[in-house]
Amino acid sequence: MTRSGNLLVGQGGGPTAVINASLLGIVEEARQHRQIERILGMRYGLVGLLKGDIVDLGLEDPQRLRLVGRSPAAALGTCRRRFTPHDATPTLAVLAAHNVRFFLYIGGNDSADTAHQIQALADQSGYDLTCMGVPKTIDNDLAHMDHTPGYGSAARYIATAALNISYDTAAIATTDQVTILEVMGRNAGWLAAASILARTSSDDAPHLVYVPERPVSADCLVRQVKQVVARHGHAVIVATETIRDENGKPWARSTGDDGFGHARLVGAAERMGDVISDSLGLKVRVNKPGSLQRSAGECVSPVDWDEAYLVGKVAVSRAVDGARDMMVTLLRKPGTA
């Protein structure tokens, strides 16, 4: 078991509507354990850690923290930055200076990797440290778990948005026949797939859902839209921003990388809209809610919030019990929906 010391928590990668619930769970659980002396937070994740930009969360008013836990986006600030060998010395210096013995990083695959590398660094250096990953992503693409905190609320946002635009598009179909909703997602179509959750029949919108796992050619897109418009008089399309064509080429243009080395792709739905307009002479409206998908406090799923809070609590209690170099996961009981 790790000896007593301070806990340091950070948030990495894209914000979600419930990532602060995990932060709250961590702080509230940490308060229950004598082994944890002070509860510290790094500003802007790894970026703040390296600069020693550390705040004392134990000084925060508990009531105020509960309000923060109900607020969207990452209250500590976040970053997209990989851990590199050059980071080893400053990281160990800051951890030692603050007597950090529990290191918790809330984030996705890249943040879990950072926690894992810092664990390895500490182990090699003989610095007594327990690292834990706390899962978070709206993409629902983390390994070894059933679903991810952050996904449920973003999925609720998208399902609600798809329902709203299905009414809107049907109403204005005499003028604008096609609406495309462009959805976030790197290589995972979960969020786009969630757009059908408010449908009550297979004839309901959205009529076409394009996910990155399945390429779509311009010919196929035009053919499918034509069929839908012939049947319904209008079409509601949901497309992930990272969809690719039959040659594996993104529909979007790249605008550099996101800091983790992943391509940033912009304009997929706009290009789909141009192809549909040019080929079929239909008017196309593109909606791109962008970061609203991950920050809409009014669409938080209560189940998602509770699970995000829980993974934070469990990360602390397991760490105190001796678990280390792990990420908390959510599994599903067989037979449950």
Next chain:
Amino acid sequence: MTRSGNLLVGQGGGPTAVINASLLGIVEEARQHRQIERILGMRYGLVGLLKGDIVDLGLEDPQRLRLVGRSPAAALGTCRRRFTPHDATPTLAVLAAHNVRFFLYIGGNDSADTAHQIQALADQSGYDLTCMGVPKTIDNDLAHMDHTPGYGSAARYIATAALNISYDTAAIATTDQVTILEVMGRNAGWLAAASILARTSSDDAPHLVYVPERPVSADCLVRQVKQVVARHGHAVIVATETIRDENGKPWARSTGDDGFGHARLVGAAERMGDVISDSLGLKVRVNKPGSLQRSAGECVSPVDWDEAYLVGKVAVSRAVDGARDMMVTLLRKPGTA
């Protein structure tokens, strides 16, 4: 006073989140008056009228109508189509065939003009008809009234969205420094201006709001963004889709007209983002909620819903009392907020 007969109601222009409240108000008020025999609806506004695509709203279950009244977008369908001299004969034929004596059109300036022209047509032809306009628009740009049903809910959506992305942008500022929220609005900046309503201090986001009433040059944009980022480390910008530069040229590209002869402008925020990226080397994220602004049922303002319902009711009661060729307006009592 108009003699007894049927009432015909339609919805025109862009949908809103509360236009069905006006429809409900009309139907529920019409049920109270003996002079109104049947309550009819035209599908897709003027387009349906000309085709004789008429439904009997009196046959609808009252409970179901109340649910429709709580749903976003135009339940009858809408259109963007001007009334032309060629429409005179079919219009009179359909009105007479259905014994329509009360004609109500829910919509904006263009729809009110259609109601006015149909009134003039009936008067010239000696056909006894009472026409009334029922106001609706998210742009808040109707003449002679304090504010417009539909605006309040869209304003609430935008203020909420601006608050959400202000948290999100502050959280991810180490990677993405600038977020632009592109807002609807033809020549009116009311909706963009509503984005500041959730601010609690002048330092809060959104930091820059660009409205169509005030042109902005690329130089000015870059200078202002640079100042904001120097002060806050990030910038949240709200821009109306129809903003123009110092030469009066739209920042957006035109993609034809909207059916009323108004230009459809696309891509203003995207171009602003490119200018900011190219000039300042900052990463810019563009959010364009598009038709979600006018269809978000979860952001309906209760006051807006009540007023939308009320203007529908008043249009009927005033028409029965002998008013004609008018649009209902909302005025503000002096001294009230």
